[in-house]
Amino acid sequence: METGNNTRRISSFFLLGFSENPHLQLLIFALFLSMYMVTVFGNLLIIMAIITQSHLHSPMYFFLANLSFVDICFTSTTIPKMLVNIHTQSKTITYVHCISQMCVFLVFGELDNFLLAVMAYDRYVAICHPLYYTVIVNHRLCILLLLLSWDVSILHALLQSLMVLQLTFCGDVKIPHFFCELNQLSQLTCSDNFPSHLIMNLIPVMLGAISLSGILYSYFKIVSSIRSISSVQGKHKAFSTCASHLSIVSLFYSTGIGVYISSAVVQSSHFAARVSVMYTVIIPMLNPFIYSLRNKDVKRALERLLEGKL
Numbered sequence: 001m002e003t004g005n006n007t008r009r010i011s012s013f014f015l016l017g018f019s020e021n022p023h024l025q026l027l028i029f030a031l032f033l034s035m036y037m038v039t040v041f042g043n044l045l046i047i048m049a050i051i052t053q054s055h056l057h058s059p060m061y062f063f064l065a066n067l068s069f070v071d072i073c074f075t076s077t078t079i080p081k082m083l084v085n086i087h088t089q090s091k092t093i094t095y096v097h098c099i100s101q102m103c104v105f106l107v108f109g110e111l112d113n114f115l116l117a118v119m120a121y122d123r124y125v126a127i128c129h130p131l132y133y134t135v136i137v138n139h140r141l142c143i144l145l146l147l148l149s150w151d152v153s154i155l156h157a158l159l160q161s162l163m164v165l166q167l168t169f170c171g172d173v174k175i176p177h178f179f180c181e182l183n184q185l186s187q188l189t190c191s192d193n194f195p196s197h198l199i200m201n202l203i204p205v206m207l208g209a210i211s212l213s214g215i216l217y218s219y220f221k222i223v224s225s226i227r228s229i230s231s232v233q234g235k236h237k238a239f240s241t242c243a244s245h246l247s248i249v250s251l252f253y254s255t256g257i258g259v260y261i262s263s264a265v266v267q268s269s270h271f272a273a274r275v276s277v278m279y280t281v282i283i284p285m286l287n288p289f290i291y292s293l294r295n296k297d298v299k300r301a302l303e304r305l306l307e308g309k310l
Contacts, residue, residue: 013098014091014174017082018273029086035285036079042288043068049301056301059137060126060241063119064291064298066146070115071284074108077101078179078280098180099161105179106157110207114149116249117211121145123242124218128225156203163196177273179280208256215249244291251286255279 018028050056050065081101085091093101126133160182170190177184186200222242229235255278292299 010095010169010173012092012094012173013180015082015085015093015178015180016091016174016176016273017085017178025086025089029083032079032281033083035281036075036083039075039281039285040072042285043072045302045305046288046291046298049298049305052305053301056297059122059142060119061298062142063115063122063146067112067115067119068287070108070111071287074105074112075281075284077105077108082178093180098175098185099164102164102180102182102185103157103161106160106182107153110153110156110204111149112252113208113211114153116245116252117214118145118149119245120215120218120242120249123245124221126241127222127238152207156207159203160200163200166196177276181276208253212253219246244295247290248283248287251283252279255283 018024046068047065050061078101081093081097085093122137125136129136164182164185167186167189169188173188175181175184175188182200182204186197219242222238226235226238229238259275259279292302
């Protein structure tokens with residue numbers, strides 16, 4: 001006897017979104033369209049400022065430009081499809097599109113994770129080994145770290161996608177989310193394959209733990225180095241170079257961990273969708289503001305860019 005429909009027989013899923021109340025759809029559409037436009041425009045400004053301003057051609061801003069690009073792609077993976085569904089009053093997403101969306105989302109989600117770790121390493125070398133900074137963090141190493149981040153992220157996303165393709169789904173293919181999220185898809189399956197489910201949940205935790213451990217170690221060494229600086233001005237200057245990055249790291253990991261813990265504790269059909277907005281939409285939107293307001297070089301570059309001074 002078959003335990004469920006095979007994945008090949010499923011042509012589409014249904015994304016339930018945030019609410020099934022039709023009166024809220026216009027408000028949700030306007031709110032997320034506004035946040036999406038701010039995210040894209042703000043991160044594009046950061047990228048253009050770094051490219052056009054020669055004094056920002058350094059490893060720190062090279063990684064920041066890549067982080068802004070990844071944030072644009074990360075948000076573009078989910079929000080446009082949600083806006084189209086609201087506009088067309090359709091909750092359907094095809095099976096192929098759903099798996100593709102999940103795969104691309106995992107790629108850029110892990111890239112965010114790895115780039116934050118790479119940027120922490122960059123700040124560690126700059127503060128703890130300033131005399132050797134240009135020798136250690138050279139152009140070749142920057143490209144190598146970026147390519148390594150891309151390779152691991154893509155391999156992880158492909159592995160997870162292949163595992164999902166092997167799953168058998170039951171009759172109910174309603175996803176209480178605004179995009180095809182890995183955990184939500186795994187909950188719809190009626191496949192009793194414990195090793196696959198264990199790997200699907202364990203690998204993201206391991207990758208996140210590795211990156212977070214690297215960040216914590218880097219900041220432990222940074223704090224130790226700053227404490228050894230005698231002058232207050234010197235301590236403030238050293239700390240100011242990593243204040244923006246530390247703010248993003250705190251937001252990204254605290255909300256990411258909070259989402260997974262709260263989703264496991266609170267059983268609500270739309271709860272996971274609501275809390276995941278923080279790290280999928282809000283943080284990518286806040287990144288340009290945090291870096292422009294707390295970084296004088298970026299703020300000055302953006303002012304020159306908006307004034308048309310290249």
